[in-house]
Amino acid sequence: MASTIERDAFYRAICEYLKSANRDVAPELIEGIDPTDNLWDLGFLDSFGMVKLLTFLEEFVGREIVLSPDSIRTFHTIERMYDGHVARDSGKQPA
């Protein structure tokens, strides 16, 4: 459930997901992604990847994630994903 997802665990899970979704990219490169890096600008997220990432996230947190027109603009970094779409429900403080 969302309330049990810690920030570090979330970061690790996303990192593992990105490795599995980008098998042609060296794993060290993905491990070097900073949580504040823009995944779209780095080439790790596009609209095709968005569906797969959201599907992964929904399975990970155990519920549907609905992005409003405003909240979608905060979906480009791992940190913003956690703060905007996981921590908000779990009562965690933003970084």
Add this chain to the structure above:
Amino acid sequence: MTALDGRERIRQFADQFRELGCALLSDAAPDDTFLLDRPFASRTPGLMLAGPVAPVSTYDDMLPCLQVLESAPPGHVLYLHNEKSGRSEALAGDIFVTAMRSHDLPGLVVDGAVRDLRDTQPIGIPVFSTQVTFLSARTAELATTEVPCVLEVPTRRPGGSDDDPSTVTMRPGDWLFADDDGVMLVRAERVSAVIAAARLLTEREDALRAALDAGGRMGDLCGLNAYLRGDGELRFAF
């Protein structure tokens, strides 16, 4: 991220779709959007349809259509499938669509015929069908026990061949989206992700439009020369 109640969730997704359209959803999520490969045409041009579907099958008979009209939950769109091949009698007209509006059913797709186009347009409910005729389905004899039902509908994938027909299973609660470009199905469990992806894509396309408006050339912006040289990809979004 918000946990939304059913009706509010439907309203929010439908509102977002009206800013996006079928083409964007298809571009953003080709693996999760299914074009319904029937000769649908909008009978209410300009109106866009979005919602979870309540499908029903009939054989030129009004009764199943009335059954699904009566039983579909608010916010759902109706899909009427006429099993009769060839010419369909009209399964819905302006009275049926008026009833849909009063039942809070925001859209109608008919794999068969509709009628009363002049009087249907002002009602404000989007209507799509494969045929039009003023001949009404007059029988009301063959009730169905499956309301809503599960249907197999022809679909066409990007790059698919006409010689390789395929179908998609339409289940109650899957989402239908339709506009003047066509009718598509999205699995219920994928609809939030597909809309989010389309929203992302449109923001990126906005950047491309802005660059074009600022005087950029399409070939430069999409990487045409590099693509023709074989050392780059075509890009239509930033």
